[in-house]
Amino acid sequence: MKKPLLLIDVDGPLNPYAAQAQRRPEGYTTHRMRPTGWTEGKPLRVWLDPGHGEELLGLAEDYELVWATTWKGEANDWIGPHLGLPELPYIDWPQMHGKAPRGTFWKTQYILEYAAGRPFAWVDDDITAYDREYVEREHLAAALLLHVDPRIGLIRPDFDALAEWAAAL
Template sequence: MDAVNEPMTPLIMLAVDGVIAPFGRPGSQWQEHRVVADGLTLTLWLNPATGPKLLKLAEITGAELVWATAWDHDANVEIGPLIGLPTQSVCVVGQDAPPDLAAKIWCFKTPRIAQYTAGRPFVWFDDSLTLRDAAYLRGVEGVGDHLLIHVEPYRGLTDDHMERARAWLAKNRRPRGGS
C-alpha cells in the first residue's frame, strides 16, 4: 500500500480529571496519590492497571495515545508514571473555550481537539462530552471519523469504555507491514 492510500494512525484522546482520575474512589484497585499541578498539591485516585490497559488498547488497534486535558504537559510528569504510561503526545487544550464558540459547545476542549486531530480518526474519553460537542465536531470541515465516549466522573475509565473504543478502532486499524 502506498503512503497516499495508507490510513492515518487513529488517536486515543485522554482526559485526566473524571476519566483517568475519577472524583472519588470507585473501587479497591484505585490508589490515593498526591500530585502537583500549577504549583498546587492535589489528591487523586488512580488505578495502576489503567496505563497497561491503555497501552494494550493502543498496540492492538495501531492507535496513538494523546493527553487531552487541562493538565497539559503535567500529565506526562505527574499522571503517566503513576499508572505506567510512558511520555505521550499532548493536545494543549487551555482552560476556556474561545468566546465565539462558548454557546455552541459544552466541553471547552472541543475546538482544540478538532484542530489537533487534523482529519485523523479518533476516540475521545472525557467526562464533559455532550450532544453539543458531537454536533460541533460533525460540523467542522476536516474532522475525521470519531467516537466520543462519555465517562462517568465518579467511576472513571472502565473496561467497558475501552472495549467500545477497541471495537470502533478495529475498523480504523493501520496496516502493519505487508500488502
C-alpha cells in the first residue's frame, strides 16, 4: 500500500509571512529570493526554520512529501535547499487563483485531483470549513486538512498531529 500524501504549502506553514514585519519568529532565518515573476523592487523576504526540514524528513517515513504551493517546482530551488529537503514532487496547478466550488479555496479541487483517491494530509493557511466539507463529501479516502496560522507557521503540535494521524491509518 502506498503511503499517504503530505501536501505542503510554503507561504504560511513554512514561511510565516503574516508575522510582524520587523519581528522574525524565533528559530527562523531570513532569505531574500527572486522566484519567477518577482522581477520588480526588492527581493521577496522569506522566513524559514531549518528545524522544519528535520521534522518533515521525519514524517517522510510515513508520508510521501509533495509541494502544494504556488511556488510549484520552484520550491525545490528556493525553499527545499534551505530546509535540507531533497527534490520533491509538486502539484502543477492547472489554473492558479481560479474559480473554485462554492466557498472553497481555489487549491482544494486540484488537491483532490492530485490525491486521486489516496489518503492525504494537507497543511495550508487558507483551509476553511468549506474546504473540509468539500473534501469530506468528494474524497472517499482519509484526509486531514490542517490549517496553519500564517503569523506563526508550523509548530510542534502540528507535527505531532501529522504523525498521530498517519500512525492511525
